[in-house]
Amino acid sequence: MVLENKFGIADSTELARQEEKISKKKALELFENGLLDSFVPGTFETLSKIHKYLFDEIYYFAGEIRNINIAKGNFRFAPVMYLNQALEYIDKMPQSSFEEIIEKYVEMNVAHPFREGNGRSTRIWLDVILKKEIGKVIDWNKIDRNDYLLAMERSPIKNIEIRELLKQALTDDINDREVYIKGIDASYSYEGYFAYKTNELN
Numbered sequence: 001m002v003l004e005n006k007f008g009i010a011d012s013t014e015l016a017r018q019e020e021k022i023s024k025k026k027a028l029e030l031f032e033n034g035l036l037d038s039f040v041p042g043t044f045e046t047l048s049k050i051h052k053y054l055f056d057e058i059y060y061f062a063g064e065i066r067n068i069n070i071a072k073g074n075f076r077f078a079p080v081m082y083l084n085q086a087l088e089y090i091d092k093m094p095q096s097s098f099e100e101i102i103e104k105y106v107e108m109n110v111a112h113p114f115r116e117g118n119g120r121s122t123r124i125w126l127d128v129i130l131k132k133e134i135g136k137v138i139d140w141n142k143i144d145r146n147d148y149l150l151a152m153e154r155s156p157i158k159n160i161e162i163r164e165l166l167k168q169a170l171t172d173d174i175n176d177r178e179v180y181i182k183g184i185d186a187s188y189s190y191e192g193y194f195a196y197k198t199n200e201l202n
Contacts, residue, residue: 027181031177042129047121054124066083083111135174
């Protein structure tokens with residue numbers, strides 16, 4: 001199923017290509033214009049602003065909370081009926097240490113608040129928190145995408161694997177353009193790795 005988009009693209013491969021091209025361009029604008037530094041770290045409002053900026057040229061739902069239940073692979077994300085409650089809880093989670101920040105990141109991944117583009121938006125959101133709270137970011141060039149995705153898939157049960165994987169890739173090169181932009185790669189998202197079907201679930 002091809003998501004409704006502003007370009008009227010009906011081919012999923014072409015849509016994915018345009019989505020990554022445009023979202024990378026917009027992600028660079030966020031970085032180079034210093035907009036990320038103006039965001040409050042760790043809030044859903046900030047994540048929503050990031051998502052809208054990345055995907056507004058592509059999707060009508062950019063920045064908006066999804067209104068259907070979704071699953072990717074064998075994992076079902078937070079049900080719509082509990083999604084607002086989950087996001088309020090995540091907003092209040094502590095974020096003063098690396099461990100707390102990763103726990104918050106894992107919870108936001110479980111929430112998966114948007115119809116599409118969650119992974120890319122949330123990785124930028126994570127770096128905003130890390131940069132402002134502990135003066136570091138993730139160097140995504142040091143992380144194998146397969147290891148990352150498998151660790152994220154298992155993280156709702158136990159987050160030690162993803163925590164250690166990301167910890168080894170921490171860097172204080174917080175203003176390095178190449179370190180930042182690697183995190184927007186679609187290949188680090190479920191959409192770019194797992195064969196999945198998005199379902200409307202009861």
